Every structure is written in structure tokens, then in C-alpha cells.
Amino acid sequence: MTARILEGKVFANQIKETVKNDIVALKEEFGVTPGLAVIIVGENPASRVYVANKHRSCGDVGMYSEVIEMPADSTKEQLLNKIAELNQAENIHGILVQLPLPKHMSADEAEILNFIDPDKDVDGFHPVNVGKLSIGQEHLVPCTPLGCIKMLELAGIDIAGKHAVIIGRSNIVGKPMFNLLLSRNATVTVCHSWTKDLASVTKEADLLVVAIGKPNFVTAEMIKPGAVVIDVGINRIAPKKLVGDVDFEQVKEVAGAITPVPGGVGLLTIAMLMHNTVKAARIQLKK
Ligand code: NAD
Numbered sequence: 001m002t003a004r005i006l007e008g009k010v011f012a013n014q015i016k017e018t019v020k021n022d023i024v025a026l027k028e029e030f031g032v033t034p035g036l037a038v039i040i041v042g043e044n045p046a047s048r049v050y051v052a053n054k055h056r057s058c059g060d061v062g063m064y065s066e067v068i069e070m071p072a073d074s075t076k077e078q079l080l081n082k083i084a085e086l087n088q089a090e091n092i093h094g095i096l097v098q099l100p101l102p103k104h105m106s107a108d109e110a111e112i113l114n115f116i117d118p119d120k121d122v123d124g125f126h127p128v129n130v131g132k133l134s135i136g137q138e139h140l141v142p143c144t145p146l147g148c149i150k151m152l153e154l155a156g157i158d159i160a161g162k163h164a165v166i167i168g169r170s171n172i173v174g175k176p177m178f179n180l181l182l183s184r185n186a187t188v189t190v191c192h193s194w195t196k197d198l199a200s201v202t203k204e205a206d207l208l209v210v211a212i213g214k215p216n217f218v219t220a221e222m223i224k225p226g227a228v229v230i231d232v233g234i235n236r237i238a239p240k241k242l243v244g245d246v247d248f249e250q251v252k253e254v255a256g257a258i259t260p261v262p263g264g265v266g267l268l269t270i271a272m273l274m275h276n277t278v279k280a281a282r283i284q285l286k287k
Helices: 008-030 045-061 076-088 109-114 127-134 143-154 174-183 198-202 266-285
Strands: 035-041 064-070 094-097 163-167 187-191 207-210 228-231 235-238 241-243
Touching: 008 045, 008 143, 008 266, 035 045, 035 076, 035 266, 045 064, 045 266, 064 076, 076 094, 076 109, 094 266, 127 174, 143 174, 143 228, 143 266, 163 174, 163 198, 174 187, 174 207, 187 198
Parallel strands: 035 064, 035 094, 163 187, 163 207, 207 228
Antiparallel strands: 235 241
């Protein structure tokens, strides 16, 4: 039996519809249009594509957005000044600094991200938001793991009581995913590059979330029959060929449900950025 394919587009469109309606409601209630500012430093071509997609998506849902392009040789102080300005700007409710930063600033990444007002931190990377998530007070939550959760909810897949296994413990995906699943009453195991006999752990998973960045790493023998498999990985293996961390063709024959790459959770990430910006606007309007 082939697995149910969880198409990201279907769920992303549902989320964007909700966001659109929320934006109309905010305009009616407060006369305010939520605004997102994306800062990009330097010329990284992949980052430029991501930023252009975010800008376009804002337009699609009726949100205001600004792309702030800073030259590659900008100083940390110039970037912090720009963030300070946006922290104060009344028409901007969400601020995002596109990563990676140029090499000369990468050591200052934490200081730069921590400078964003936590109530405008739509990436959910600020320590205040990370701390809140870890004690079950979800404020602004990282978009990719939040998108995975929304997808499960919209697909009608229960989380409570399930054994969820996550492969990968990054601050962007693995760790927030752990907290999101735990607070939804899953029993959660986190695996990483030091885990021994990984397959014996993943074989126990009712729900497997994979975020490691290694093409086709998870194979059919690692899957419990009927499991739900969420593939967060995005790996470019040829100029026009993207694959996930899961060997989709093999694993779909064993799993109960699976996300494809491309066309899976990646599409949810931008939808959740829109969701977070509207949420941030509401947070600020309540202050
Ligand atoms: P990362 O490099 O920060 O972390 C990788 C994690 O994988 C680490 O915790 C490491 O311990 C673990 N790992 C590596 N090799 C392993 C192995 N052999 N066995 C077990 N664990 C292993 O990566 P990240 O930022 O979390 O991203 C992971 C993947 O998800 C990448 O492909 C990235 O492109 C993708 N990603 C997608 C989105 C999206 O929008 N869909 C967002 C963020 C990341």
C-alpha cells in the first residue's frame, strides 16, 4: 500500500486563506495593515530568491512588505542601527534578517538576531521566544517546525500519545520541533549525529521528522510500517534537482503518510511567516 502524500500546496493555501481573512479583520478592527521587513546583506543568490518569494507572498495575502538591501561590506553597527529603526517603526510588525550573513558578521549572528524586538521576531529565534516555547507559552515560533505542526493538524493526524522521533537537533528545526511535539503530548525522542544505531530508534517512530541536510538518508528499512514521515530536508543534488533527507520512492511504500520534496513542508514555511507577522501585529496592537 502506498502512503498518503501530504502535498504542501494544499495546506499552505489553506493557511494563506486564513491569513488573508485575518488581515482584512485587522484592517477593519484597528485600521492597520501588518507589515514585514526583510533585511538582506550582500549578494547570496539563494538568499535573494528566498527574499523575493517572501516579498511576493506578502503581496498575495495583502500584507505590506519592505526588502532592505544592504551592501556586503556593511558593518555590524550599520545593521544594528537598521534593526533599531525597524524596532521603532509603527508600520512594521515583523522583522527578519535573512541568513546567512556575510562572513565578517557571522560571529556576531546571535548578537544581531537578539537585537530584534522579541515581539517583532517573526523567525522566532530570539532567546525570549525560544524560552517561552520551552515552557509551553508559544509566542512567535520558528516557521518551519510550526508549519510541520500546522500541516499535521490540517491533515487530521493526531500527535497526542504518539512516539515522535526527530532526526536533527538544530535551533531552527530540531529543537523547536521537540518542544512543539512535547507540548502536544507526544513522547519525543531526538536523534543526532552521535546517536548509536539510528535505525533501531527510527523504527519505533509513529511520527518521524527528519531535518539533517543529507540527500535520501532515511531508507525504507528505518521506517515502522504505517508511520507518518515529515521530510524537512532540502538538498540540491544537481542544478535543477532538489531532494529531501528521505528516500521518498522507497519510503512511500512503507509509510502511512509522507511529505514530498520539493512540494512538501518547504511551502508551509513561507505561509507560517505570513501567519507569524499577523500574530506579531496583534501582539503589538494589544500592548
Ligand atoms: P543543521 O545542519 O543545522 O543541523 C543538522 C542536524 O542533523 C544536526 O543536529 C546533526 O546532529 C544532525 N545530523 C547530521 N548528520 C546526521 C546523521 N548522520 N545522523 C543523525 N543526525 C545527523 O540543519 P538544519 O538547519 O536543521 O536543516 C536541516 C535540513 O532542513 C537542511 O536540508 C535544510 O536545508 C532543511 N531546512 C528546510 C527548511 C524549510 O523551509 N523546509 C527550513 C530549514 C531547514
